[in-house]
Each structure stands twice: as structure tokens, then as C-alpha cells.
Amino acid sequence: MTPRTQKPEPDGQVSDAVRGNWVDRLAPEFARPYLRLSRADRPIGTWLLLLPCWWGLALAAAVDGWRLADIWIAAGCALGAWLMRGAGCTWNDITDREFDAAVARTRSRPIPSGQVSVKQAIGWMFAQMAVAGLILLSFDWTAVILGVSSLGIVALYPFAKRFTWWPQAVLGLAFNWGAIVAWSAHTGTWPGLPAWLLYAAGIAWTLFYDTIYAHQDKEDDVLIGVKSTARLFGAETGKWLARFLVAAVCLMGLAVVLALGSSSGVLTLIVALAAPWALGWHLFWQMTRLDIDNPDTCLRLFRANRDAGLLPALFLACAGFL
Template identity: 50%
Template sequence: MQLNTDRRVADSLPTSWVDHAPEALRPYLRLARYDRPIGFWLLALPGWHGLLLASIGVGLSLQTLWYAGLIALGAIAMRGAGCTYNDIIDKDLDAQVARTADRPLAAGTVSLRQAWIFLIAQCLVGLIVLVQLPLPAIIVALVSLLLVAAYPFMKRITWWPQAWLGLTFNWGVPVAYVAVAGQIDLALVALYAASVFWTLGYDTIYAHQDAEDDALVGIRSTARLFGRHSPFWIAGFYALTALFVGLASWLVAASPWFVFGYALYTIHLFNQVRRMDTDKGAVCLAVFKSNRTSGVILVAALALAAWLG
């Protein structure tokens, strides 16, 4: 079968290294979203949050750095695999939505067979990363496969696919926490809950880019459900995020110095609500991408708390 030539995807970076990669590789790099690195950050950051929360009272070490590197590599491999799987399931829907019509499978720059092979290759990389972790963390990680497998179908059956994404995308929190602490406790549950509400907020912002097209093809989302009331809902989600992060830090007796980073993190979250405009897709995309900064602020605050013991 003759495949179409490479196409840039609507919400990729204006220019990236992907555009200069060998032409034969570009569709695969776009399929794994290497031209949209924000997703790698948003998958890795919860893992780093869980790792650092578990390190409070234990301290930072070379093992912490090793786990942080594994989380980063695992996030790259599994985010790419997740996007590939999602596009395999959604290729017909993607072709009907302006923002996603140029994705490799929808545009015909990658065949379905090639996509499955690429998916398996990425999963093998993820498996190599996974087996470097302690057995309890491996077991916890494997549970996420059920969440990942079901995610692409959620937009067809519920108005809350962002909630399912929150459960799925933040599974790095329990994996990393258990790798260090060796147990599931209330601090872990609190941080995971915070992360789920964080995703509910930022992915609702993201979904406003597609609200009109989604309505035409029958895709459900919290953006469509909330409509112009989305800022109020997102403010509520971010309030719960801040509340549960604070609870998690209290449960592990974090250093009082954590409060300064925590305050900055909370301010950054609510500034997103102030900046967003449900009628302007470009603004929603920019606000969504700013969550990398939110996550990095929390990493810095937790790292300081872990360092100070």
C-alpha cells in the first residue's frame, strides 16, 4: 500500500527536531508525539512527585536519581506506546476532527500494521525499564494496563473521560512511591487523588480546543459537559489538588520550607483559571502546556523537603 507523505500535526511545536529527522522516521515520531513533548512531562512528573514524597524522611540518594531516570525513560516509552494505541483505536474519529486529522494513522502516513509493530517495540522498552524496579512496584505498575487499555473507549461511553485519564496518567505516583516506601499508605492515596484532580483540570482546558468538532462526531468530554462553566469546575478541581497535596505533605511531616514551594504551586494552578478562555483554542493550549511548570514547581518543593529531611 502506498502511504501518504509526512504531515505536521496541528498542535505540535512550531518547529522541532522531528521536522529534521529522516523522512521515513517522522511519521513514527509524530505517532509517539515526540513533536509534542508536554505529554512526556505530564506522565513523568507524577512519578517524580511520588518518588520525592516517599523520600521525605528517608533522604535523597543515588538510588533516588536512578529511579528518577527510570521514570523519565519509562514515561517516554509508555507515553509513546499509549498514544500509538490510542490512535489505532481512534483513527477513524481522528480523521473527522480538524486538530487530529493529520495524525499519522488518520492521514495514512503509517499503516495499521506498522503502528502495531511500533507499539510492541515501545512496550518492550517499557518492560525493560519496569523490571529494574522492586517487585512490589512492578506489580503495581502492571495494574495500570487495564486502565490504559480502556482509556480510548471512555470518550464514547462517558462525559468524564478526563477522570479516567487522571486515573491512568498518574499511575506513576503509586509505582514510584511503592518503589521507595514499599507500601501503600494514606500519603500515597492523597497525592494520587491530588494528581487525578490536577489532570481533570488541565485536560478539561485541553479539551476545549476540540469541543465543537467533538460535538459533531459524538465525542464526549468534560469540556463539552461544563461548557462556559468550565473555569468554575477547573477552579474546584485545582482547589482539591492543592488540598490533597497539602494533606500528603502533612502526613509525611514535610519540612516547613515546603510551604513556600507549595504556595507557588497553588498560585500557578489558579493563575491558569484566570488565563484560560474557552472560546480561544490557542489560549487553552498554552495554558494546558503551562502545567509542566506547575509540576516542576512541585518537584522542586518536594525535593527540598526530602533533602531537608
């Protein structure tokens, strides 16, 4: 495929970024293309990578209580999520540069629009990974091993849309790995079954929100031969989203029950079990407003998943204080 040139948005802005974002307004001009490459002008991806980390940390803390060290784990996860999301997006844009040049929504991204060369993007990707690696090394060694082991999935994801109709599942495997890393950072042990169930709940959640996201590009995806669950499900999307909703709620609920069991107080268990129900309520709210043929609605609901993920994080965090 031959890349098509695209005139950049005014001042190099990316077309699907929120107008007036901090990168376009406040960042030094030389840094803007790199920050746009990392999606710093679109923070929702950082939230979606971070929130499963906080789920894992909070559920582990609900079992044996919060510790002073958890402040750094929570902050380290936030910094690491920002950096690794940026590195992942940079890798994605390097591998997808020809596809991005052929899709209306992505032509204004830094590489296809000519703001950043591939060589510069590779250097920026490794710089972000190096700093994220230093943060990871401050955690327990079990968490370090788990964190490093996720890199293979991250590297694979951009290619998934070329060979499977389920690239959203591959994204889920990568984006929710932080749940087990943060669990191990708190406990200092290999993640148990509750952590893995929480990870699985996150994968179901990712299938939900990224299917909605993929409906923005389905017409272009048909033309360039890119696969997605949005194309796979088509008019049956609502039924599949309902299945992902149920799976996310049940898996998270089971994780809570197995983690806390009879060893925790009744109030702690009730508050923790409010987490999956809160997630389910928000996902149901999204379904009632979804129009898969309206890209603006799809993008708005996709971004609403920051709040969908924050709700269970807050309930699980509160459970750890009881």
C-alpha cells in the same frame, strides 16, 4: 463512521505540533511518522506523565532522605514515561483513527493521514511497551506489580469518551499512577495513604488541565458525538476548574502532612508544604488567562502545566535534602 482522507501537512507534520520541533528538523525521515505517532514532537504529554512519578519519589525521599538508587528511579521514570506515553498515544490513535479523521486538529496525525498503517502502529506500540517493561523490571517488585496493574486503565482510556462525560477522570487515573509506583520504588513497600492522596491530587490536576485542552475540540466533538468535561461543564468551566484547583492543593497538602507529620523538622515541613501552594498559584494564574472559546489560548495554557507540575516537584525534592 467512514474515515475521511486528509492531505498531510508539509513533510507530514502534525497540525498541532510546534513548528520547528526536533522531530521535523533532526529525526531520520523514516522514523518521523513513528515519532509523531508517539507525540515525540509534542513533549508536554511526557512531562504530564512523568511529573507525578517525580512527586511520589520526592515525597518518599522527603520522609527518609535521598538515596543513590533514587538517581536511577528518577531517570527510569523519565525514560519509562517517554516510552509509555508513546505507546499510549499509539494505542489512542489506533482506536480513535476514525474520530481523528473527522476532527480538523487531528486529521494530520500519522494514521488518518496515511503515513503509518494500523499494523505498523501496533508493532510500534508493542516495541515501546517492551522496552518500558525492561526498565520497570529494574525497580522493586512492589513497583513492578503496581506498574503492570495500570495497563488496564491505559487500555480503557481511549474508549472512555464514548461512554462517559468524564474521560478526563479516566485519563487522570492512568496518568498519575506513576506517583504510587515511584513511591514504592523508593520505599520497597506497598504505598501508604500519603502516596494515594498524592495520586488523588494528580487526578484533580489532570481534570483541570485536560478540561482546558478539551475545549479546543468541543465543536467537532459535538458533531461526532465524543463526550468530555469541556462539553459537560460548558460555561460553568471556570467554577469546575476552581474546584479541581482546591482539591489538588488540599489533597497534596494532606499527603505532605501525613507523610512528614511530627517526625520531620519544621523547615522540611514548610518547604514540602510550599509544593501544593506553588501548584495552586500556577493553576490560579492559568484561570485568570483562560478563554475557553480561544483554542490557541487553551493549548498554550495546557502546555504551561509542565511548569505547574515542576514547581511542586522541586519543592518536594528540596525537602528531601533538609
